[in-house]
Amino acid sequence: MLGRPERDEAAPYYFSYIDQVSGDDVVALLEQQSDELGMWCAAISEERSLHRYALDKWSIRQVLNHVTDTERSFAFRAFWFARGFDGALPNFDQTICATAAEADSVKWGQHVLEFRAVRLSTVALFKHLPAAAWWRSGIASDNHFTVRSLAYIIAGHAQHHLTILKERYQ
Numbered sequence: 001m002l003g004r005p006e007r008d009e010a011a012p013y014y015f016s017y018i019d020q021v022s023g024d025d026v027v028a029l030l031e032q033q034s035d036e037l038g039m040w041c042a043a044i045s046e047e048r049s050l051h052r053y054a055l056d057k058w059s060i061r062q063v064l065n066h067v068t069d070t071e072r073s074f075a076f077r078a079f080w081f082a083r084g085f086d087g088a089l090p091n092f093d094q095t096i097c098a099t100a101a102e103a104d105s106v107k108w109g110q111h112v113l114e115f116r117a118v119r120l121s122t123v124a125l126f127k128h129l130p131a132a133a134w135w136r137s138g139i140a141s142d143n144h145f146t147v148r149s150l151a152y153i154i155a156g157h158a159q160h161h162l163t164i165l166k167e168r169y170q
Contacts, residue, residue, distance in 0.1 A: 001067060001133070002131070002134055002148065003024050004018075004021075004024055004152065005018055005146060005148050005149040005152050008144075009137070009144075009145065009146040009148060009149040010143065010144070010145050010146070010149035010150075010153065011143040011144070014136045014143075014145075014149065015043075016156075016160075017152070017153045017155075017156030017157045017159075017160055018149065018153060018156050019156070019157040020155075020159045020160055020163075021152050021155045021156045021159065024150050026126070026150070027123060027126050027127055028149075029155050030052075030119065030122060030123050030126065030151070030154065030155055031123055033119075033155060033158050033159065033162070034115075034116060034119040034123070035127065036162065037067075037115065037158065037162055038116060039113075040111070040162065040165065040166065041064065041108075041112045041158070042112075043062060044108065045108075046107065046108045047107075048060065048144075049061045049108035049111070051169060053168045053169055057168075058098065059103070059104055060108075060165065060169050061103045061104050061105045061106065061111055062098060062101075062104065062107060063161055063164070063165060063169075064103075064111045064112070064115055065098070065101050065103035065106070065114075066094060066097070066098055066103075066112055067115065067157065067158050067161050068111070068114055068118050069094075069097050069098075069101065070092070070094065070097075070117045070154075070157055071115075071118050071119065071122055071154050071157070072118055073092040073097075074092075074150050074153055074154045074157070075118075075121065075122045075125055075150075076089075077089055077138070077140045077145060077150055078125065078126070078147045078150040078151060078154075079125055080138065081136045081137055081138040081145065081147050081150070082125075082129055082133035082134075082136055082147045083133075084136065085138070086138060087138075088138065088139040088140065088142075089138070089139070089140035089141070090140075090141070091140075091141040091142075092129040092140075092141060100157060122154060127152050129147065133147055134146070134147050134148045134151075135147070135148065138156050142157050
């Protein structure tokens with residue numbers, strides 16, 4: 001991988017996630033995060049996974065489902081652009097996605113397994129990209145992204161939510 005994304009590789013909003021990622025080896029970080037989040041999840045019981053820290057906030061299950069679905073969406077964007085497709089991709093609306101997922105009806109252990117499976121797929125995608133693919137780019141949600149920025153967004157988004165889980169849901 002060729003270093004950290006520059007400010008012109010994604011819309012300014014996404015740097016709230018990219019800036020949460022330290023270092024230049026995003027693939028290693030994605031692998032490390034999988035282990036860290038997995039250990040955190042292992043300490044959460046089935047009952048506790050339904051906890052919300054406020055009435056209008058997502059449950060722990062919904063948060064993990066959101067992280068998983070968002071990773072799926074951004075990894076697909078990275079795949080699309082890395083493979084040379086140039087068609088713009090549509091918006092990803094987290095509210096529509098979260099509502100349709102009905103995450104609280106899925107057992108906690110299944111959410112944890114699903115996150116691990118998606119993360120393994122994400123890591124495999126980025127590990128095997130040709131060097132030139134990291135620089136490819138496209139439009140999604142009316143924003144320009146490079147493949148490199150999408151890898152960092154995935155890692156930063158997961159870090160953002162892991163921090164919230166640790167601070168507000170413990």
